[in-house]
Amino acid sequence: MFVCRACLRSLVGGSINPVETRLLRPLRKTTDLGSRRRTFATTLGSRNGPQLLNVADLRAALAADPDAAAEEEPQPEETTTSKQDVDTAQRQKNRLEWVVNKHLTWLKDPVDIAAHVRKALDKDSVDEALLMARKASRNTKVEVSWNHLIDYHMKKKRLHAAVKLYQEMKKRQQVPNARTFTIIFRGCAESIHPKLAVSEAVKIYNQMISHGNLKPNTIHLNAVLEVCARANDLDSMLAIFATADEAIRSPDSHTYTIVLNGIRYAALSAHKDTGLIDAEVRRVIDEHIDRARAIWANAIARWRSGKILIDEHLVCAMGRILLLGDYHSSNSILDLLEQTMKIPRFDKTGGQLPAGKADKAEPGRQTGVASDATASQLAPKTEAPDTRQLSPVKRKELAASSPHGLFAKPGPNSLSLLLSALCQTKKTSHAPKYWDYFTQVLGVQPDKDNYGRYLKALTIGHASAQMAKLMSEFPSELLGPVHFRQAFGACIADALNPNSFHNACQIFDAMMAKLRYPDPLCMRLFLHSARDGRAKLLKQAQAKAKKQNNPDSLPPSTEEAERVTDPKTEIEQAQGRHLLAAVDRAWEPFRRLTSSFSYPEEATRSPEEALALQRAEMQEGMATARHMISAVVWVLDHGVLDPVKDRETIKILKSRQTVLIRLIQRYKAKLYPDDQPQQHQQRQEGKGNAERRTVPEDPGDWWKVYA
Template structure:
């Protein structure tokens, strides 16, 4: 009976009629008469677009919710609203008619993202995912969100594409892991939550149900996230899953990241390479030495594995890997580790040492400052037949030969592929020689690498390292020559740091009578090459002139800085053309204002010490007044910009007065009386005279005495009499009630 459709419908009506009340049986038996026709949605995945006044073309009034019988609710299909809404779905559907190829769709999505419309690009992928594979388009959206540091949005797209049967590929995981290592600034570490997400994504790739298995590029990307976060434990948890041989085994990039992570773990997490150690808020020098020595020893053990695979021909060593190991050795406080950098270069690049090793009795190291380390001596252990040490000892960087295979079927490499030295190697060697106080060795390496057969062209960082070495040796003449001649000959433009290091060499060579001429040469090069002069360099240059205590030299330096002062004033008034961040612009403005204050102080020194002729004092007074007024205006603008002006005005208000009263509340009666007496004395004429004379005494102790002159008594009428002697300047006398005559200080009136 149930095989016939009319019989089945008759049976269902009979059952439904017995279950429902009498007044609603006719509605249940004829549901098509009580159900309002609805529009069919375009997509089964996307929600239905909200109806507007133009969609409702039926004249039938809408049935209110209260008019619908409660007994009919179980018989009607449930209508659920999805959380995803596609805006302007009709227009996007028309666009997809012309994007039937996945390649064309991905190009259009990338163009849409370039116009900063990620929502539209995502809606296009949602509609197109029903008819075509669009994994490449989803990857572009994920990469866009990752570059914008919107990690949560990228992970939402990643989860959504899996729900839409668009399975992630190898590039999807690569973009996710690479995006988790991005930071807002290069000096900031990666957040720990990004490390947890990277480990979760990498672990999900290793599950049996994963369609994409992790390759070495995914492993390196996950390790890089841990390295930039200075999380050594997370890094080792991922490195433990790397196979020893075959696909997915470690390469040179893997070991480079591991060595950089070990180096970063020896420093604090607040700033990479700078700051406090991980395990102590304020570590001592001995604790720092022990922490760094442990990191160096761990890096040596990793280097043993690198050399073993290099000798067997499994991996190839590049300059980045050698530089990572060299930088790890340079953080140590032991001269043995610094000297191992030269052995490292000789081992991997076949460049002979330019100085005798530490073990040589002719090598003198008494002048090198270092911290005694108890764990520094590396013990010698057993060696293999090729003479290579299998422990992190001092001989771990000795010259090695190709490793002979254990089985005769395996072919051994005929020779080792040595690394070609580059700019990174030259800088590392210069830094090692600087730490060991061997400038001649650094010069020997410099001349060796820039000549045949290496023909290395130094970059700006190499010249900066050379300048640091010259600054330690107080070679101001060589520093000026390097900035004015060697850098232009190499076709390089010096940086701001170049001029600062060069001026540091001049400051250390202050006893040289010609040091001011060398500093002037450096300033002239900066004026020609930099559109905006560096205020810190100009401040150091002016301070160097003040140390000479020569009025003629100080005046010549002030006049020489006049064009640069006009450039700085223009920058403070109108800004700079170079694109800089708001924080950097504010820092530069503060440095410029600080330099102008130093310039005003230099003019005060000339005037107070009488280092300029009397005929030029008026001009210097005028220049000082102009600069002082400009500095006051700039300081006020900076305070208003940073919010300090509001805090100062708040201190002048009633609330500020109440706060100052609350601060006085905690003082004892004796302290409060002492403070009142001191303030009263500072307001008197004697206190003012004492401050002026004290200032002149500090500027030039014992050389300049305050000029005071007596004041003539008043006559009977109360007029002032003629002074006893002619004085330059005008002063007024404040007499006491008891008839005592005071002394007027002409310097204070100026």
């Protein structure tokens, strides 16, 4: 009978007090061990009289009988709280049903119901929209409302919820329409779980073909192909592509574009496979290129028969696959553009730029153009419009209207593809011709990517003259210091061109006109271009000496004989004049750059913060100052200037040298207050370069390091 030990002790104890049951005691919630101990101590005090227990006695009592505290602990209010939650949820559910029923009493048209569902989803009231769709499905066809619900979950990346709604829609006798499947397939394409999306999309697509009353059309075909392409599932994509027919799933240009892009992604994934060697990667890429060529042959056959339209997106999709191949594949891109866009081949013998708007605007400009060639003769006569803005029916009608197919309209994407092919095949000498043809004859407006690729082509081809022209025409909003660095690099690489330094001066003037402050690295490259012309100067001196030593030539006159000097001396004189001109041109821009360090553009709270923001700029300014000192000292030491005639110039150069040395000392004291820059530089360069580049102790001898 007496099972509870607490009750047994209360009956056999020294002082028998009436036991207070838990049913009569008010409910109290104990949340921690301290409250449990206080409850147990209170119970012991009520049983044994009014006495106060200390902590030691309390711990001993708990250790002797731990179940006593558990028996006396009141139960929490979990049951009551959960019951309140259930009541609240039930009241909300009843209220929601009342609201939906009230709306449905006035909304009878499926269009109005769909509009209300859409409005509820815009407010993220998913429960109200779903309840309305379920209640309206009893006696009304509300497929559009279910489409809104499925689309909402697809946009929220809830693939499972959207598929469940699709299954529930069919169970409630709501027949899915074409829009339903389009929403599902496009949502699968944007899913964050591509493998799961492929399985769901392919399963639904196959059910539509075999059992569904609504057969998939071209839009559904393209959507499922895009799902497979995004998941890089090449086998499933080609299997779906094989289901195309001539009836309702006729492939269009968008279909071929998706397939070719999917093949390109699969080819690019071969580079990420670490288990393949280079030969195996090349073999996999070649297999994908051959597969793409077969699909392209099918597309060209349908284009020539007037069944599809070829646009720029399709042509560039095939061209990007060919860029992954070898030289011959990249070279075939020019044939591809000539075949589909009627762009002439300027790399072949006799290929010339047609006379267009540029020749009319600049009569004296030499373009090597035949007199009978005109822009209207070589420009495409019939161009297809942008097929992305047309429906499949309009595309078929437009394709059938031309028996031999409409040429694709070139654009910035085609220009980028062409310039990339020229860079890969090292035919960059023809890049200016194609650039003028696209921009002046075809009227293509270049974008930032076009300018960047054209700049790369000119850099590879060492075309300093074309680079100077491009820098003057480059839009200021798309221009940055990195573009000028590439331009000066082209001038440095074009060392055999006698006019390379002149082209570098034009690029420097364009930099000062288009940038607020000059770039320090660009200024150093400009100085480097002035002193890097020794090869071309030596070639000129050797040619001049050979002409003077020729016995068949006429004897030089008295003045010419006096001007005959040593070729080495003449080279130094010419190089010194270039350095002098470069320092003089860069002096004012450099002063403008150093003045900007005193007035930072960003607001700072302390001088330390301002110094931290300008540390990199000051270091670049110090490096540029050292290069300028090196150029000045080289000019003064090699006797480029006459001590008598050029006295004022020598005085100016020495004063500028002093200003630059003091600038370096001031920046050194500001940037390295506790550490010497010599030690800092040696730590950064390492022990291997410490001997080779020993920094002198005298700040006035900085030029010896870079001379």
